[in-house]
Amino acid sequence: MKQHIEEISDLIENKNIRYEIHSFDSNAYIIDIWINNGFYCIQLFDYKFGISKVTEEIDFNTIPDKTFNEWEDFKFELEKIINE
Numbered sequence: 652m653k654q655h656i657e658e659i660s661d662l663i664e665n666k667n668i669r670y671e672i673h674s675f676d677s678n679a680y681i682i683d684i685w686i687n688n689g690f691y692c693i694q695l696f697d698y699k700f701g702i703s704k705v706t707e708e709i710d711f712n713t714i715p716d717k718t719f720n721e722w723e724d725f726k727f728e729l730e731k732i733i734n735e
Contacts, residue, residue: 652695655722656680659693659729666733684732691732700725702732 656672659682663670673681679696694701694715700722701715719725 652678652680652698655695655700656682658726662726662729662733668733686732687735693729702728 660670660672663682663684669685671683673683675681677696679694682693682695684691684693690705692703692705692715694703698720700719701717702719702725703716717728719728
């Protein structure tokens, strides 16, 4: 998972986007991302990748809006969000 955390960080840093990484004893990670007045939460757990958009109408939930089993699928979705 650490390799993917570094790759995600590189993608985000290249766009000068604010983010915070949180790690847990369970080896899960959450990355909070603030993009264009939007707030996203990336969840990495059990070699799965999740993305959630958090709004005033949609509170944070531990269950991702979208879950991906493959890194390339997740990366494609993340790049779409980052490049909006």
